[in-house]
Amino acid sequence: MRGPLGLQPDESVTRVKDGAPAGSAAARLLDQTWADPPGLLGWFCAINHKTIAKRFLVTTLVFFALGGLLAAAMRAQLARPDSKLMGPDLYNQVFTMHGSTMMFLFAVPVMQALAIYLIPLMIGSRSVAFPRMNAYAYYVFLFGGLMLWIAFAFNSAGDAGWFAYPPLSGPDYSPGKRIDFWAQMITYTELAALVEAVVVVTTVFKLRAPGMTLGRMPLFVWAMLVTAFMVMFAMPAVMLSSTALLLDRLVGTHFYNPAEGGDALLWQHLFWFFGHPEVYLIFIPGLGFMSSILSTFSRRPIFGYTAMVLSLIATGFLAFGLWVHHMFATNLPDMGKTFFTAASMLIAIPSAVQIFCWLATIGTGRLVLRTPMLYALSFFVILVIGGMTGLMLASVSLDSQVHDTYFVVAHLHYVLIGGAVFPLFGALYYWYPKFGGRLMSERLGKLSFWTMFVGFNVAFFPMHLLGLHGMPRRIYTYQSGMGWDGLNLLSTVGAYVFAFGIFLTLANAVLSGRRGLVAGPDPWGAGTLEWMTDSPPAPANFPVVPVIYGPYPLWQPPAPGEPTHVSGLAAGMREHLVTTVIDARPDSRTNFPTPSIWPFLAAIATTILFTGLVFTPWAAIWGTVPVAIAMTAWFWPKHATVRKALVLEKLQ
Template identity: 60%
Template sequence: MSSADLTSERDLPPEREASARGDIAPERDGPRDTGMDDASLHRWLARTWRTPPGIIGALSSVDHKVIARRYLITAFLFLCLGGLNAVAMRIQLSGPQRGLIGPDLYNQLFTMHGVTMMFLFAVPIVQATGIYLVPLMVGTRNIAFPRLNAFGYWVYVSGGLFAWVSFALSMAPDVGWFAYVPLSGPEFGPGKRADVWAQMITYTEVSSLAVAVATIVTVLKQRAPGMSLDKIPLYVWALLVTSFVVVFAMPAVMITSTFLILDRLVGTHIFNPAEGGDALLFQHLFWFFGHPEVYIIFLPATGMVSSIIPAFARRPAFGHLGLVLSLIAVGFLSFGLWVHHMFATGLPKLGASFFTASSMLIAIPNGVQIFCWLATLWDGRPVIRTPLLFVFGFFFTFVIGGLTGVMLASVPLDLQVHDTYFVVAHFHYVLIGGSVFPLLGAAYFWFPKITGRMMSERLGRWHFWLALVGFNAAFFPMHIVGLWGMPRRVYTYPAELGWENINLFISAGAVLFFLSFVLFAFNLVHGALRGTPAGDNPWDAGTLEWATSSPPPSYNFARIPVVTNVEPLWAERVALPVASGLRVDARELIISTVAEAHPDIREKSATPSIWPLLAAIAVGATFLYSIFTPWAIVWGAAPIAVTLVGWFWPKGDPEDEE
C-alpha cells in the first residue's frame, strides 16, 4: 500500500506550504524512524518517551498507562473502602435492634457507601480503563492532552482523600448520596457535612470532565491511519459515547453542588421556597445528571462485553453497526429519563406518563445489544474462560435488573415501593450486574496486557461462582423484603416485623460477596507476581492493543499501525502494515482526520511536567478552603493562575516548539 491509498490530495491541503511561510522558526529536524533497525528504534523511543526517574519524575509522569494504573489501583482501594461500609451496614442489619452502629454513624455510612461507589469507584474506574486502553486500541502513543489527564488524576485523588479524611473526623456527609434539599440545605444541615458532599462532587466532576475531553479528542483526532469511523473498535465507540454523555451530564451536578454551597455559604435562596426558590429544582438538576450517570457507568461496560465476546466466540461481533447505533441511541435517550426518579414528588400526570414511556423506550436499544451478543456467541465457537464467565454473569444479573427497571418505570408500582429495599435491589442488580461483572471480566481479559502475566484461571472460576452466588444471595431477597415494606436508610428495625431471618440471610450473602473480592485481590497480586508470562496476545484477539508487547513500552507502538479492518490483527495475520517517517528524538504522534482517519499532522505530545500536580494542589486547596469562606475563591485564584501559567509556558523542549 502506498501513501496515496490513504491520503488524497483533498485531505492534505496547501497548509503544508503555509507552515513554511510566515514568521516561524524553521523546524529543527531530528532523526526519523524511516529505515531504522528495530534495536536503535527502541533505544531512541525509550529515551524520548520515558517517565523520568525519581519521585519528582514519577509525580511528573504524563504516560497514559502510568496514570491509568494509578487510577485503577486508587479506584480499587475506594471500592474496598465502600465495600467495608456496606459490610458494616449489613452486620448492623443482620438482626433486629442491634446496637453496633448508631443512627448518626449509619447515616454517614450509607452516604459514604453511595458517594464512594458512584463518584470514587464506578466512574473513575471505567474512565481509567479507557485511559489505559483507548490510546492503545486506536493505535497512538499517548492520550490527547496528557497533562490534563494527569491533572484529572490528582484532582480525583484529592477529592477522595477529602471525603475519607472527613469521614475519619466524623465530618462525612450524612444526607444520602443525592443530598436532597431541604435536608442538606442551610436550615436542616448544620455543620460542614453537606458542604463536604458538595465540594467532593465538584472535585470528582472536574476530574471526570477533563478525562472525557481528553478521550473524545483522542478518539476523534489520534486514530491510526486507515481507522475510519466504521473500523473503530466497539469498546472505543462505547468510551466515545460515554465521554459525550459526561460532557453534557456532569455540568448539571456541578451546577447543583455549586448552587447548594452558595445557599449554604453566602445565603442565596435558589432552593429556598420561602424566598422564591424551589426545592424540587434541586432534584431536577441532580437527576438530569444522575440518570445519565447510570449510563456513564454502564456504556463502557457494554464496550468491554463487546470486546470480550468476539475474542472468545472467535468471530467479529454480529451486527457491528447495530451495536454502534444502540450505543448512540442509549446515550441520547439517557437524557430523557431523569424524572422517573421523581415520580413520588407529585408531578403532573402527563409528564410522568412521558417519562414512563421514555424509560421503557431505552430498553429497546439495550435489548438490541443483548441480542447482537447472543447472536455472536451462537454463530461462533465459544471458548469458556473466566472473562466470558463474567459476561454470562452480566447477562443473567443485568437482565433481572432491567426487568425490575421496566416494572419501576410504571408510576403506580414505583409509588408503592419507593424508598424501599425493592429499589435497593433493583439498582444493585443494574449497577453490579451491568457494570461490575463486565469490569471483573475485563480485569481478567486485559490483566495480561497491563502486567505481562496471566491471572489464575482456576481461582478465576472460583471467584466467579463465589461472586455470582454471593451477589444473588445478598440482593435477591431485598426484592422480597422491599415488597414487605422495609424502607431503605434505616439503621435498625423492630423484631415484631419478622424481617430478621431474611436480613440475616442477606448479610451472609453480603459477606460471601465480599469474600469473592478478597479472592479476586489475591488473584490479582498472585498473578502480578507469579502468573505465567502472557506474551503479546494470549487470547489471540483482534484489536490493536494486542499488537504490542505486554506490558506495552512507554511509546506503545514502535511504528504506528495502519488499519485495514475492524479486527486488524485477524485481517493481517502475516505482517501488520505500519507507517514510518516520524521523528524519534521528540514525542511525535499522528493526528488524523475525524471521519476517514487520513494522516494529517505530525503532532508533538506533551513532555512530563510537575505542574499538573501543583495545579491540582492549588485547585484542591481552594475547594477545601471554600467550605469555610467564600473568599477562598479570591485567594485561591492567584496560586491557580501561577500554576496554570507554569503548566503552559514553553520550556524549550522540541515538543513545545514547531
C-alpha cells in the same frame, strides 16, 4: 515485503523510516523519548497515559474496597433487629459515604481509568491527547476523594445520603461542615471526569491510526466515546446543583428554600438529570467490555457491528430523557409522568438489540469458557433481572408503592453490579496480561467468579422480597416481629460471601503478578489492536504507528503490497500523527508536551481553592491566585525542550 505509508520527512532530524525493531537504536531512542523521568520527582512529573491510568485504576479500586467495607458494616447493622452496632448518626454517615464513594469515586472513574489505558493501544496511538491535563485530572480526583475520607475520619462526613436532598441537606437541617465537604467532593470528581471526557473525545477523533475509520473502531472505543459525550452534558448539571447548595449554606442564597422563592425540587431535577445518565455512564462502558470479551472468546467478530454502534448512541441519547422516573413520588403533573414512563420503557430497546447481537455472536462462534467469559455470561442473567425490575419501576402506580423500599435498593444493585461490576471484573481478568505481562490463575479466577455470583444473588435478591413486604430503605434498624429478620440475615450472609469472592480476585491479581504464566503479546488470540503490542507495552506503545484495514486488525491483515505502518515520524521528539475525524487519513504532525511537575502543582492549587471555599467564600478570590500561577507556569512556552530533543537526535 510490505512497505510503510510514508510522510514527508524533515531531514534535519533522525526519523523512524521503516520500523523500529525491538532492541534497535531507534526503538531505544523512541522509548527513552516517551518514557517518564526516573526518581521521586519523576513520579510527580509522569504524564504517560499508562502510568496515569494505572494510578487511576489502583486508586478507584482502593475506594471500591473502602466503600465495600462500609457496605459490610451496614449489612452487619441490619442483619438482626434492634441492633446496637451503630447509632443513627454514624449509620447516616456510613450510608452516605458508601453511596458517594461507589458512585462518585469508583463507578465512573474506574471506567475512565481503563479507557485512558486501553484507547490509545486500541486505536494505534502513542499517547492520549493533552497528557498533562490527563495527569492533572488524576490528582484532582485523588485529592477530592482524600478530602471526603479525611472528613469522615474526623466525624465530618455527609449524612444526608449520596443524593443529599434539600431541605435535609440545607443549612437548617444539616449545620456544620459535613454537607459542605460532600458538596465540594462533587466538584472535585466531576471536574476530573469532565477533563477526562475531553481527553477521550480528542484522542478518539484525532489520534487514530491511518485507516481506522469510524466504522472500524473497536466497540469498546465507541462505548467510551459515547460515555465521554454523556459526561460533558451530564456533569455540569450536578456541579451546578452542588454549587447552588454551597451558596445556600455559606452565602445565604435561597435556591432550594421555598420560603424565600426557591424550590426544593430544583435540586432533584438538576441532580437526577445527572444521576440517571450516570447509571449509563457506568453501564455503557460495561457494554464495551462485553463486546471485547464475547468477540474474543466466541472466536468471531461481533454480529451486527452497525446495529451495536447505533444502539450505544441511542442509549446515550435516551438516557437524558427519563430522569423524572426518580421523581414519580413528587407532586408533578400526571401527564408529564407518562412521557417519562414511555421513555423508561423505550430505552430497553437498544439494550435488547445489543443482547440479541451478543447472543448471535455466541451462537455462531466457537465458545471458549475462560474466566473473563464467565463474568460476561453472568451479565445476561443479572442484568436481565435488573432490567425487568426497571421496567416495573417505570410504572408510576407501582413505583409509588415501592419507591422508598428495599425493592429499589435491589433493582439499583442488580443494574449497577450486574451491568458494570461483573463486566468490569471480566475486563480486569481479560486485560490483566496487558497491564502486567502475566495471566491470572484460571482455577482461582473461576472460584472467585462463582463465589461472587452466588454471593451477589443471595445478598440482593431477597431485598426484592423485603421491599414488597414493606421494609423502607435508609433506615438504620427495625423492630423484631416485622417479618424481615430472616431475609435480612440471609442478605447479610450473601454480602459477606460476595465480598469474599472479590477478595479472591484481589489475591489472584497479587499472586499472579509474581508467579503467573508469562502472557506474551496476545494470550487470548484476540483481534483488536492492543494485542499487537508487548505485554506490558513499551513507553511509546508501538515502535511504528500501524495502518489499519478492519475493526479486528489481527484477524484482518493487509493485502500483499499494502502499507503496514507509518514512516517519517521523529524518534527523539514526542511527535505524533494527527488524522482526520471520519476517515482517519493522515492530516498533520504534532509535538506532544514533555513530563512536567506543573499538573501536580496545579492540582494542589485547585485543592487549596476548593477546600478554602468550604470555610469562606473569600477563597473564591484569594484561592484563584495559586491556580493562576500554576496554570501560567504550566502553559508557558518552552522552546528549549524542543531544541534539546533535536540536539539529542543528531547525537544519536
